[in-house]
Amino acid sequence: MKGSRKIRVLPGFGLSLGFSIFYISLLVLIPLAAVFIKSFDLTWAQFWSTVSNPRVVASYRISFSTAFWAGAINAVFGLLVAWVLVRYRFPGKGLIDSLVDIPFALPTAVAGIALTTIYAKNGWIGSLLDPLGIKVAYSQSGIIIALVFIGLPFVVRTVQPVLQDLEKEREEAAVMLGAYRLRTFIKVILPELLPALLTGFALSFARGIGEYGSVVFISGNMPLKTEIAPLLIMTKLEQFDYAGATAIAAVMLTISFILLLLINLLQWKMNRRTLSE
Numbered sequence: 001m002k003g004s005r006k007i008r009v010l011p012g013f014g015l016s017l018g019f020s021i022f023y024i025s026l027l028v029l030i031p032l033a034a035v036f037i038k039s040f041d042l043t044w045a046q047f048w049s050t051v052s053n054p055r056v057v058a059s060y061r062i063s064f065s066t067a068f069w070a071g072a073i074n075a076v077f078g079l080l081v082a083w084v085l086v087r088y089r090f091p092g093k094g095l096i097d098s099l100v101d102i103p104f105a106l107p108t109a110v111a112g113i114a115l116t117t118i119y120a121k122n123g124w125i126g127s128l129l130d131p132l133g134i135k136v137a138y139s140q141s142g143i144i145i146a147l148v149f150i151g152l153p154f155v156v157r158t159v160q161p162v163l164q165d166l167e168k169e170r171e172e173a174a175v176m177l178g179a180y181r182l183r184t185f186i187k188v189i190l191p192e193l194l195p196a197l198l199t200g201f202a203l204s205f206a207r208g209i210g211e212y213g214s215v216v217f218i219s220g221n222m223p224l225k226t227e228i229a230p231l232l233i234m235t236k237l238e239q240f241d242y243a244g245a246t247a248i249a250a251v252m253l254t255i256s257f258i259l260l261l262l263i264n265l266l267q268w269k270m271n272r273r274t275l276s277e
Contacts, residue, residue, distance in 0.1 A: 035246050039250045042244075056248055059232045063209055066140055066147055067208030067211075070151055074154070074200070078155025082159040085156070112216060115149065120137045140219075146214040146219075147214075151203075155204055157200075195270050198266065206260060212231065219231075
């Protein structure tokens, strides 16, 4: 048959794809490209001197390490919260389910002020921890707590639908075959949840890397100790050092992209393994 073409069930693919590419380019690709283009105002020696400064390197280490640990904590407790909300019925369940989304709606500056007030030495919780020699506010522990607060909903809302769609018959079959509850969870439930759990971790981790508002209050912003990379970028901008700010941002963007690419690759392999089984 001459000129036979496959007729699409849903028309308008070309137009919608073109609009999608234009929209993503306008809001994502072009601004990100501008970061790298602006950093070209520096010579290689100036660029390397900026990004390899001990203060800048320390800010990278603090930003990525605290975001990683916050994401890991959220992966564990976010799974627990999602499990409770899906598998149990209890009074106030709807209220708790709504409270999970508060970090989405709450301004980050408000969250930072609230956490600092609570965890400072004279705060409700800080006053109890201070006699034990535990310092939360104005330390990296405070940064992790702030990032846990803003990142928890990403894990809960990612894992929750998967738990709801999980077939309970497989769990019942495992129990009938003599598997203990822990073994059933590890061998039957966890493999189904791992892709979603990894996605939630990646979202929480990515959110934590670029977080500024909630961290700037509780961290204390001490260079080489609690100063995060986004704050250092803001400092450069306030000094009208736009090339230096974009140089730091370009390195941070590159590292973030590589880490997220590795996480997505791991998630793809896990999904492929699950489908093959």
